[in-house]
Amino acid sequence: MDLYEAIKGRRSVRKFKSDPPPKKTIEKILEMATWAPSGMNLQNWYFVVIAGDRKDALVEITSKGYDHIEPVLKDVFADNPMVVEFTRKFFKRLGGAPVLVFAYYEPTKERPETSIQTVAAAIENLLLAAHAEGLGACWTTGPVHVAREINEALGIRDKTLVAVIPIGYPDQSSPVPKRKPNRVMYEGF
Numbered sequence: 001m002d003l004y005e006a007i008k009g010r011r012s013v014r015k016f017k018s019d020p021p022p023k024k025t026i027e028k029i030l031e032m033a034t035w036a037p038s039g040m041n042l043q044n045w046y047f048v049v050i051a052g053d054r055k056d057a058l059v060e061i062t063s064k065g066y067d068h069i070e071p072v073l074k075d076v077f078a079d080n081p082m083v084v085e086f087t088r089k090f091f092k093r094l095g096g097a098p099v100l101v102f103a104y105y106e107p108t109k110e111r112p113e114t115s116i117q118t119v120a121a122a123i124e125n126l127l128l129a130a131h132a133e134g135l136g137a138c139w140t141t142g143p144v145h146v147a148r149e150i151n152e153a154l155g156i157r158d159k160t161l162v163a164v165i166p167i168g169y170p171d172q173s174s175p176v177p178k179r180k181p182n183r184v185m186y187e188g189f
């Protein structure tokens with residue numbers, strides 16, 4: 001897949017088929033994530049990839065993140081309550097995705113902002129690689145509100161959760177959001 005085509009064609013997918021993607025494909029996507037740039041080349045990302053019955057138990061926890069984002073969601077989408085309703089349904093089962101990726105960073109002597117950007121770069125690589133493999137995914141930070149419970153369930157300590165990414169074969173065609181104009185300033189051309 002052409003890189004520009006992948007960048008423009010990637011969409012957030014929030015409804016998935018139940019068939020699990022091959023483990024090899026998931027491994028490839030995660031490998032691509034780890035080829036991202038990182039602050040001071042520390043590569044201090046850490047991913048926990050969950051499928052099967054374990055995944056269902058974790059979705060029970062991540063779904064609680066919705067309560068924390070609902071007030072802001074209702075405010076931002078005051079004129080489009082369908083988005084709020086759709087998001088509520090999505091969070092219940094994370095779209096029925098067969099695979100969940102929990103994206104963490106290991107704290108370093110660098111500022112947390114740097115580590116967050118490091119993990120964000122890796123997540124974008126992951127999303128593009130998933131798209132290139134014919135899979136859908138969605139970057140979600142809503143579940144981070146219940147990070148403590150998630151970490152407990154996963155047995156994770158001394159790492160910071162940045163996002164949760166459900167992955168699977170898409171069972172929807174996502175709308176293409178329009179680009180906002182005037183977001184770049186040029187000088188000296």
Ligand SMILES: Cc1cc2nc3c(=O)[nH]c(=O)nc-3n(C[C@H](O)[C@H](O)[C@H](O)COP(=O)(O)O)c2cc1C
Pocket residue numbers: 010011012013014087090138139140141142143174175177
């Ligand atoms: C930092 C970040 C956090 C996000 N958190 C959520 C989330 O909690 N729930 C959700 O449904 N989508 C989430 N998204 C996905 C955005 O809603 C989505 O990228 C945006 O609507 C644009 O759609 P597109 O990805 O199809 O281009 C998040 C995206 C980013 C980059």
